[in-house]
Amino acid sequence: MSTTPLLHIEQRDEIVLLRLDRPDKRNSINNQLIAELGDFFAAPPEGMRVVVLHAAGEHFCAGLDLIEMLSQPKRNAIEGQRRSRAWHRVFDLMQFGEVPIVSVLKGAVVGGGLEMASATHVRVAEPSTFFQLPEGQRGIFVGGGGSVRIPRIIGPGRVVEMMLTGRRYDARQGLDLGLVHYLAEEGQGLAQALELARQIASNAPTSNYAVINGIARVAEMGYAEGLMAESFIAAATGADAAKRITGFFDARRQARGDGPAEPATDAAPDAAAAGPATGP
Ligand code: 1HE
Numbered sequence: 001m002s003t004t005p006l007l008h009i010e011q012r013d014e015i016v017l018l019r020l021d022r023p024d025k026r027n028s029i030n031n032q033l034i035a036e037l038g039d040f041f042a043a044p045p046e047g048m049r050v051v052v053l054h055a056a057g058e059h060f061c062a063g064l065d066l067i068e069m070l071s072q073p074k075r076n077a078i079e080g081q082r083r084s085r086a087w088h089r090v091f092d093l094m095q096f097g098e099v100p101i102v103s104v105l106k107g108a109v110v111g112g113g114l115e116m117a118s119a120t121h122v123r124v125a126e127p128s129t130f131f132q133l134p135e136g137q138r139g140i141f142v143g144g145g146g147s148v149r150i151p152r153i154i155g156p157g158r159v160v161e162m163m164l165t166g167r168r169y170d171a172r173q174g175l176d177l178g179l180v181h182y183l184a185e186e187g188q189g190l191a192q193a194l195e196l197a198r199q200i201a202s203n204a205p206t207s208n209y210a211v212i213n214g215i216a217r218v219a220e221m222g223y224a225e226g227l228m229a230e231s232f233i234a235a236a237t238g239a240d241a242a243k244r245i246t247g248f249f250d251a252r253r254q255a256r257g258d259g260p261a262e263p264a265t266d267a268a269p270d271a272a273a274a275g276p277a278t279g280p
Contacts, residue, residue, distance in 0.1 A: 007036040008056070014049035014201045015194065023057025029112050029144075030065035031083075034090055041093035049201040049208070052193045053120055054104035058128070063111025066138065084143035087112070091119040091145050096213050099205075102197050104189040105129045105171075105180065115144035117179070118153060121212055122196055125180040126189040129171040136163045152216075153178050204244060206237045 008019040018040065020027040027033075055061060074080035094101055094116075103120035110132040117123055133150070135142055142150075142163075151159045154177045161167065174180035184192040200208060214233045218226045 005036060006030075006033040007040060009040065009045075011045055011048065014047060015197045016045060016048045016051050017194075018051055018053045020053070020055040020061060023055075023059075025065065026059045026062035026108060027055050027057065027113070028062040028065040029087075029116070030068045031086075033065075034087055038086070038090040038093065041090065041097050044098055048099055049205060050099055050197040051101045052104065052190070052197050053101055053116075054190050054193065055106070057107075059107030059113075060103075060105045060109045060129070061113030061116060062108050063113045063115075063134075064140075064143075087115070087144035091116060091149075095119040095121075095149070095216070098209065100200050100208050100212050102193045102200070104184075104193045105174075106189060108132070109179075111135055111138075111142070112144045112146075114150060114179075115142060115146040118149040119145065122182075122193075122200070123180050124182040124184050124189050124193045124196065125171045125174055126184050127171050127186050129174060129180070131162075131169045131174055131179055132166065133159065133162045134166050137166045204237070204240055206239055210237045 006020070006022045008017075008021045010017040010019070018037075020033070022028065022030075022033060069083075100122065101120040102122040102124065103117050105117060105123055105125040106128050107130070109117050109125075109129055111134055114131055114133060133142065133146065135146075141147075147159070158177070162169075169177065169179065171180060171183055175183050182192060182196070210233050214230070218229050218233075221229060
């Protein structure tokens with residue numbers, strides 16, 4: 001294992017920029033890189049509210065490090081599963097972690113690169129971006145959650161077809177399919193992602209937490225279970241809602257030239273401590 005980090009970490013106030021820093025190998029994911037990602041997301045730095053995941057060089061990520069894979073032949077099924085399960089743990093920590101992740105896509109977003117991107121919450125792509133799942137052509141299968149996350153975004157039929165034919169989708173097609181949320185100008189992906197990250201960081205942290213941990217899970221539940229789970233999540237959020245809601249109406253009154261609203265502390269002490277009931 002190299003001692004040079006493959007993940008560059010830079011904290012700018014509430015936003016942490018994580019850069020995949022292996023451009024000479026097209027940011028392909030080896031054991032070291034996945035371990036560094038896992039270490040970061042298992043113990044995120046204090047004060048972090050949003051992560052921007054971007055990449056050095058021309059390509060976001062060329063997927064699994066195929067050279068390393070060849071050098072580590074699996075001896076049995078459990079050993080064979082080990083790498084895949086390690087990726088699952090790390091990408092789960094990302095998708096169901098503490099803060100939203102905005103990714104900046106460009107060039108190759110292939111195989112494990114697409115698996116990683118699909119564990120991020122907001123995806124910004126530059127026009128050079130292309131998506132591919134070349135596992136079939138390499139004689140392997142997705143192992144980083146690709147058969148779980150990607151079909152939930154673009155549908156299982158498209159994933160089957162992508163994997164059988166090795167077809168590439170470009171950035172614009174990615175936008176139509178939901179792999180991309182924002183199409184940036186060439187070279188502007190990071191700037192756009194940072195702008196989005198600042199916007200997301202200004203939300204209530206508990207709301208962001210509820211969104212990234214709640215929506216995808218509730219969507220997997222049955223109707224009644226989903227509604228019940230939603231009501232619990234709604235009850236657990238809203239700690240600073242009174243302040244935010246009052247601020248919202250104050251700003252409107254000020255814009256109209258009226259006086260400020262009554263302070264939110266008018267609420268009963270218990271209710272103020274628990275936060276207002278959210279939802280209907
Ligand atoms: C790599 C890898 C890699 C590049 N593992 N070393 N992923 C793939 O099948 C994608 C394979 N890579 C490519 O198709 C191309 O490299 C790219 C389209 C991404 C970029 O092309 P290009 O012309 O800019 O770069 P290059 O000349 O092909 O590669 C530059 C170097 O990166 C070269 O190393 P060098 O030492 O010869 O300079 C390549 O060997 C190295 N490189 N991609 C290792 N993937 C948990 S399951 C997930 C399963 C998968 O991810 S399957 C998809 C694997």
